[in-house]
Amino acid sequence: MLETRDLTIRFGGHVAVNAVSCTFAPGTLTAIVGPNGAGKTTYFNLISGQLKPSAGDVLLNGHSISALTASARTHAGLGRAFQLTSLFPNLSVMENVRLALQSRQRVGLDMWNVWNHHRALIERAEQLLDSVALLAKRDVKAAALPHGDQRKLEVGLLMALDPEVYMFDEPTAGMSVDEVPVILDLIRALKARRDKTILLVEHKMDVVRELADRIIVLHNGTLMADGDPESVISSPVVQQAYLGLAPVEEAA
Numbered sequence: 001m002l003e004t005r006d007l008t009i010r011f012g013g014h015v016a017v018n019a020v021s022c023t024f025a026p027g028t029l030t031a032i033v034g035p036n037g038a039g040k041t042t043y044f045n046l047i048s049g050q051l052k053p054s055a056g057d058v059l060l061n062g063h064s065i066s067a068l069t070a071s072a073r074t075h076a077g078l079g080r081a082f083q084l085t086s087l088f089p090n091l092s093v094m095e096n097v098r099l100a101l102q103s104r105q106r107v108g109l110d111m112w113n114v115w116n117h118h119r120a121l122i123e124r125a126e127q128l129l130d131s132v133a134l135l136a137k138r139d140v141k142a143a144a145l146p147h148g149d150q151r152k153l154e155v156g157l158l159m160a161l162d163p164e165v166y167m168f169d170e171p172t173a174g175m176s177v178d179e180v181p182v183i184l185d186l187i188r189a190l191k192a193r194r195d196k197t198i199l200l201v202e203h204k205m206d207v208v209r210e211l212a213d214r215i216i217v218l219h220n221g222t223l224m225a226d227g228d229p230e231s232v233i234s235s236p237v238v239q240q241a242y243l244g245l246a247p248v249e250e251a252a
């Protein structure tokens, strides 16, 4: 269970995320939507530890993780797909996935174990690469991949880490039409496992409508709506503020 309590960050006089309190339960996919500049990515950065809040708290399974660094939060079970540039651009696609798999497993020194483990690792890495349609590019340097493939690799690495909480920030942004289904299928399969907490920032409403169990709407940094997809999408305040049908008063 992931929770934010009154999570707030100010940049100078601007409140980018304003006292957002929310819980995210295992087995659910929550889409976070809102207009450009609403605070979605900043909210993600506060949860994953890239930013320190001005006030409020982030809790994982009832314990505050606010004092932890971003990498300590990853170890605690928070997983976020990052831009590949921060990973291992000079290693091959396969090596990147193997490293991600190894980082969550310990290998003993017994040679038989090492060999068995190695073989299992390669098989698992191949499965993962197959699931993100990158098996044919296993030996390509990560940095040499086209943008869409890099995004797929990011998702593959996240799957390799297999965290408790999956955070996707516009996972299909910049992908070609034929690449999008690969990522959506993966998220769909992840959701079908019903044991992971999934957070998805996504602008494409058709994707949100199909995948989300729940939608929260941020507007000017404030939590403006929270509920099941149909009721949130059809609520007048969302129709006005998010879908831009008419001017809206400042969210309370």
Ligand SMILES: Nc1ncnc2c1ncn2[C@@H]1O[C@H](COP(=O)(O)OP(=O)(O)OP(=O)(O)O)[C@@H](O)[C@H]1O
Pocket: 011, 016, 034, 035, 036, 037, 038, 039, 040, 041, 042, 043
């Ligand atoms: N490091 C920063 N310093 C100053 N202002 C920032 C910083 N990061 C974000 N902001 C501001 O906070 C607000 C929220 O930005 P954020 O990127 O979180 O919005 P978003 O909902 O993710 O938008 P988009 O859909 O366009 O990605 C914006 O007004 C942005 O300019």
